[in-house]
Amino acid sequence: xxxxxxxxxxxxxSEALPASDFSFKKLVIVGVGLMxxxxxxxxxxxxxxxxxxxxxxxxxxxxxARALQLGVIDQAVAWSDPxxxxxxxxxxxxxxxxxxxxxxxxxxxRIAPYLEAQALITDVGSTKLDVLAAAATALGxxxxxxxxxxPIAGRELSGVEAAxxxxxxxxxxxxxxxxxxTESACERIAxxxxxxxxxxxxxxxxxxxxxLAAVSHLPHxxxxxxxxxxxxxxxxxxxxxxAGSGFQDFTRLAASxxxxxxxxxxxNRSALLAxxxxxxxxxxxLRRALEESDGLAIQALFERARTIRTHWSLSKxxxx
Numbered sequence: 001x002x003x004x005x006x007x008x009x010x011x012x013x014s015e016a017l018p019a020s021d022f023s024f025k026k027l028v029i030v031g032v033g034l035m036x037x038x039x040x041x042x043x044x045x046x047x048x049x050x051x052x053x054x055x056x057x058x059x060x061x062x063x064x065a066r067a068l069q070l071g072v073i074d075q076a077v078a079w080s081d082p083x084x085x086x087x088x089x090x091x092x093x094x095x096x097x098x099x100x101x102x103x104x105x106x107x108x109x110r111i112a113p114y115l116e117a118q119a120l121i122t123d124v125g126s127t128k129l130d131v132l133a134a135a136a137t138a139l140g141x142x143x144x145x146x147x148x149x150x151p152i153a154g155r156e157l158s159g160v161e162a163a164x165x166x167x168x169x170x171x172x173x174x175x176x177x178x179x180x181x182t183e184s185a186c187e188r189i190a191x192x193x194x195x196x197x198x199x200x201x202x203x204x205x206x207x208x209x210x211x212l213a214a215v216s217h218l219p220h221x222x223x224x225x226x227x228x229x230x231x232x233x234x235x236x237x238x239x240x241x242x243a244g245s246g247f248q249d250f251t252r253l254a255a256s257x258x259x260x261x262x263x264x265x266x267x268n269r270s271a272l273l274a275x276x277x278x279x280x281x282x283x284x285x286l287r288r289a290l291e292e293s294d295g296l297a298i299q300a301l302f303e304r305a306r307t308i309r310t311h312w313s314l315s316k317x318x319x320x
Contacts, residue, residue, distance in 0.1 A: 037163030
């Protein structure tokens, strides 16, 4: 049974450990795009004695070839090739799933027959309840080898070309340990993330999905929605020509991968719908205040928002 002794509070990040405190013999990354590629690049900075082989797995050899060409990984394997996949997973001590959340179950089903007892699996998925359900179905009695995770980092760009070795530096990584996980398994996954500069938080899957719906999934949804609203209202070309930095900042998220964010929104739809309903209620209050020319109500809301945003920004600067 996993004990949360190394992680004293869900709201408190752990201190970063030196990269030399973590080492691996063979790391397999399934999906070497922005997230998987950035992890590989960061781990390749470790001293030679701490770093083993990094194997990248993709849908086809063509899809993974670019990562090999860029030197992000040491070996490239297509998951459609059972023999090559078996060899890739042989002797692996760590496996990281960096694929869209909707693909998690299928990928785990593919690798489960070749999963050796010493291998630990984690993921980078933005939702956790659905990922855990898929993992339980796919892994069966090997579920104890899976430690769910989510690095809260990213860019609006995608693909291995966008990967950065500093993507996870001073970023939060949420781990959602299961009752089946051992303390040592959870600590090993945490040590991997610490070694690339991340700060660890422990949450339950339900808490994770609720919080991320508010601060990540809803903002993405709104950014996509604003672009759609501009498109349907007409004069798009003129509006974009006159758009300034505020529009750029607000809509940056709309440049994100549409397939990935479709899957995230659907996977976390219950929590996201609750947050969306709350947002719509606030928007309706603002609309009513505009109709009634209620400047005091509008200013009061703006002032509350400004205060919270300013305090949050200052606190982030102090801890970065």
